[in-house]
Amino acid sequence: MVTRLRTVRLVLWDIDGTLVDSGGVAPDAFPLAFERTVGRPAAELAAMSGRTDQAIGLEILERNGFEEPERLWPDFARALAEALAELEPAMRERGRALPGAREAIAALAAADGVVQSLLTGNLKPNAAVKLGAFGLLVPELDFEIGAYGSDDRDRDALVSIARERATARHGQAPEQTVLIGDTPLDVAAGQAGGARVVGVATGLYDVAALAEAGADALLEDLLDTEAVMVAVLASAEEAAPA
Incomplete structure (x- = not known):
């Protein structure tokens, strides 16, 4: 269904470390999924921060001796x-919505021409679980147009996917896409997809690291709603795809 709105900006939120802190619980799902998929515990896991669940899962399978991990991925994803x-x-x-997240989403929802969704490495059902756990699965975030x-296992492909979905839903391409995230991999994904990137130092990386990665705007956190609005709604031209 096409819903025609004046979509000037598509704002894409990362989840982990940007909107929520899962309290260290979410990574435990990977060894559980591995054991349920193959019938034995994982001897090795994989780095997780900023990566897609698909990339993490495939690497865990490969590290544990499966030469064609893609064949097991559908079962692993379900598990x-x-x-x-x-x-x-x-x-x-054990976790929480990060301070200011609800207020920032609400304020952006009230801005003219802004459509908000998600760009996250989480599987779609896992994104819903994490947001729902902390009261952030809200109508202001259009869950269906997210990426x-x-x-895709490659986070760099996700901005284009979200933009295509937003265009199909609203009948026009957004004039600007803004990605809000907390890791250098978020910054890289935004740059690869031609998005303006707002780096938020609410995760493992400080402002200096996000600046070095090339974020277009920087925030220490989401507590100052006005500062979030200024960073997201800045009128700079959308960056060209890398």
Whole structure:
């Protein structure tokens, strides 16, 4: 269904470290998924920060001796979604929505011509679990036009996917795409997709690291809603794709 709106900016939020802190629970889903998929514990895991669930899962399978991990990926993905859903109560107990996240989403929703969604390495069902656990699965975020780790293992491909979905839904291409994230890999994904990037130092990386990665605007956190609005709604021309 095409819903025609004046879409000037498509704002894409990262989830982990930007909107929510899962309290260290979410990574536990990967060894659970591995064991349920292949019937034995994983001897090795993989780096996770800023990567897609698909890239992480495939690397774990490969590190544990599976030469064609893509063949096992559909089963692994199902097991990963089931495992995270089971861990949701612990995540809700130990994690939190990051301060200012709700207010920033609400303020941007009130701005003329802004459509908000998600760009995350999470599988789509896992994105819903994480947002739902902390009260952020809200109508202001158009969940259906987002781009997820289910869509591509390469995070750099996701901005284009989200933009295409937004265009199909609203009948016009956004004039500017803005990605808000907390890691250098978020910055790289935004640059690869031609998005303006707002780096938020609410995760593992400080402002200096995000600046070095090439973020177009920088925030220490989301607490100052006015500062978030200024950073996101800056009128700079959209960067050309890398």
